[in-house]
Amino acid sequence: MARTRRRSPSHLVDGWPDEAASDATVEVARILAIRLREAMDGRSARETGRISRVDYSTVSAILNGTTWPDLRTIARLEAGLGVDLWPSGVALSGAAARGPQEGPFGVAG
8 A cells, every 4th residue: 555645844834934834743844944044054055964964955855844854864953053953842832722733644633
């Protein structure tokens, strides 16, 4: 049976990354992308990738919201840039308080 392809974060929220998402998982990806952009401090995706040991195309994809970054990638970016990128408390904020929404997997969650 073929695996259903997930929609990317930027396809699940209008105005990526500037508009807040109603789904907590998308909001985490959005805030992470914003924090990454700020932490890059003018560096290119290539330079950020080099210092973090992450392929530059992955850095670009995170910024553009076309991928769901995995934990290894996030950990490498945090170590390379010397900052915390993971947004804490999103599940406790407004996105989760609004109740179940259709998530990136096509089911309410």
